Amino acid sequence: MDEESGSPSAQAAPPSGRDRRRRLAAGIVLALSATALGLVGLFVRSQGGSWRPTEALWLARGTGWTALGSLMLALSATPTGRLLARFRPRSDLSSWVVAFRRAFGIAAAILALLHAATVLGLYLRGAWAAVLSFSYLRAGLVALAILIAMLVTSFPPLVRRLHVKLWKPLHRLGYLAALLVLDHLLLSPFAPRALTFELFGALFAVGLFRLLPARPSISTGAPSRE
Amino acid sequence: MVIALALSLWCLHPVPAAWALVAAYGLGWLGMNALVALRPELAELSLSRPQAIALFALLLVPPVTVLVRHGSELLTEESLVGFGENVRDHLRLERTPAIAPPVVVTDEPQTFYVYAPDARQVEVRLGPTAKMRAAVELGAGLFRLDYDPQKDGEPQAGEGATQAILRVDGKSVERTLTVVRPRAHPRWLRPSPDRKLACTVSEETDALLVVSSDGDALRTHVGDGPTDCAFVTSGEVAVVHQFDDSLWLVDAKSGSVLQKSRVGDFAARLAVSPSGRRLAIALDGVRRGVVSVAVPSLRVEAFSPLEVSPDWIAFGADDDTLVVSSRRPAELLRLRGKDGRYRIGGAPLVLGYPAVTVARVPGGKQLLVATTDYRPEGGPNPGNHFIQDQILTVDVDAFRVVRQWLTARRSARQSHPGDVDEGVSPMGLDAEADGSLAIAFAGTDEVWQVRAGEPTPRVYPLDELPLASPHGIVRFADGNLLVSSPPDGTLGVLGPGGQLRTLVRLAPDDDTLLRSDPDALERRMGEHDFYESTRSGVSCQSCHLHAGSDGALHDLGEHRLSPTSTVRGVAGTAPYLRDASYPRVRDLDELSRTLYRGFLRAAPGRAETLEAYVDGLPRLPSPLRPADRDLARERAGVRAFVKARCATCHAFPAFTNLGQHPLASIFPDRADAHAPDRAGARAPDDVIDTPSLLSVRWAAPYLNDGRAPTLRSVIEAWNPTNHHGDTAHLTARERDDLLYFLESL
Structure with a gap:
């Protein structure tokens, strides 16, 4: 989740700033997870909540x-950061951006x-083999x-313990993951297709800002591999 | 570099699947990491841009070549074939207000459903030339529109896409529908008592046709949706209808309507008693049974209710014996009675697979029954995709099969030994008193004449004539044969040697359609394809009787039993089959080319024409006419439908969300479906498609393996875990209302 800084460990900010960002990241992860579960719980309760398939569906949908x-x-x-950097080049x-990206990425994975x-x-109620029968589940x-x-x-x-030297090629798979999620949604039984297209259309539009050149002012000083 | 390495690794064992590509990438990444860990100087290796491009291209060319070669397999594996159609159908139904089904036909009344959440009033105009009609609010945002093209006007002058206007609380939106204008379809033929004339009806164009041996044809406009006709005397023809509740008596010479009598709508067939004093009419609507009508007064004598849907009907040797066929269960019922009141007399004659057609042998002691298989012990045939066309001779008194004649012949004419090219889908039978028999084969486009004393039938091929998929046949007194072709909309008089003498066209010929209405020509070709046999002796028609269902279970390989679905009204509900294994209708052509060894004749674009035909079929009509509906119960049924959460998957307005589910998620009790059960039979795969509930009344047997014989059993006996809708929390009254609503769809 730390593509642009050159290394997951490469943080140029002073300790106090780093702590702030870490706390922010943890907060985002916790808040998103709690919100997801809370919303699901509230919805299930408002719907009666007595019918197990509905609970399962809403839990699955919410998460x-x-x-x-x-x-x-x-x-x-990153694209948003590049856009903002054009307006506040010295900030x-x-x-x-790195903190936000990591926090949201970790939250997404959890x-x-x-x-x-x-x-x-x-x-699936334990019938896990069914995953193999459905391309959207795969x-x-x-x-x-x-x-x-x-x-x-x-x-x-x-990362250090695992002796991972080339982490960036792995993190670039994030884009592939998004494509797979698009496939997952468009072939699934319940996902609204129109909303899916709107969301991914917006993501694509925002992603175009990535074409903006990275300003030296937003570089952290770590070696860039891009 | 990692991409190139990953693709090269994938090339070593090219599994056409996304997971395999990602796994290869993962391995490539691990390999590169290991390499850099062992040789750190590699990380500092720098190449000039041309060097990098050359190396990259060199590494990528072989894997990309392999990837392209496996592209179609990859798309299939990832369910991306037909992806566009599937997404389009989803978007059409999601975009509220939404209307379903998407096809409007100009020849019969139809019911549409509109989903407009939170709307109070919905009006619909199905096309620029149709009237704006108010839809009936059913609750939960669902509205019903009853449309009758005769009263409300046709949507537009031609065919194809039209813009329907949906006015929701005063605000208008447009939705695209497809208008289909069916052409004349003459089907079964009935001879006059003296065999100088024959009659038939065209349900699509509301026409009665009386044809002589010379090819002179009298066309008469009759009521809405004529389904059958018969000569009451040599000069009078009786006609019954699906949407007109009257029996019409028409003068065979002038075409004038002599008399009408209300007998009830949804008439399936009629039969004239041996004495000529009674007509028996099979009704298959809300009231199922036989109506007896006295001749010549046309007074209704009695209605004899039946538990099953009657299909074919024929008298025995006297006016008091009647035989009725039923598709499900596939059997013959012998009815006995006095004064037109009939009751089932004795056990049914189990056929196993339904009667495709029934003909009475003069004298009435025997009946001829064409069927796709005969299983007197009941139950499905364990053979994989097994079809064996045959004609059974039934002794009416003993009520048993006395002769079984397999018609699908094998010859060396086809390219492979054992291929079938004759005798498939016997559709029309005409038996005469001297024991001779004329048969029309819709699957192999031919006519057989079986003459008493001759060991082999005389075969008259119709391949080169505009008499495709012949349905009806009658032998005139002078020896000429009259043959009907529903797809071509023609009647042909054949001489005794099988040569075409006269052709009566009720619909434009191919050349005219090509110029004026290519869509109709495509559908016509597709209809022919639907009936045409494959080299294995199976056609689409073999199971999907007249694009409906034979109501039977078939073994689809590996002892997987699956009930036949109707193909009517499936437009816009991709993917197809119970396990959603075919993303588009056209993809089913692959089945005919592989499993069934291909069609008899080469026809370019067959997949597309078949799809055009199927997509143009309207769904089976609701048995409830607008005036007969109990709106309060219908609304209560919608409430129960929503309360039981049926709409989660069977979403408004198409009553399907087009989704597929693992069997275990809906029927956990059937999750061990791969374990053999009843007589070694297995359920289909653990993927189940969400079928539309429109016309569900006609879709028995229900559920993925046909285990539920009735809709009540679907929501009660076969929902023990309460995962197929929350039906356990419905009261008895709510269940009844739900069933009423489902049967009205």
């Missing part, structure tokens, strides 16, 4: 859509895990695998 939202925000962070935007657990446990599972790999390599100490 799934929040995971998608987090992933989209993570993928939008310490880069480090904030919520995707929750989503998968809900689907496997409550919707796509979701592959996207989840990518997010988990990215999650693991989002923590600098772990």
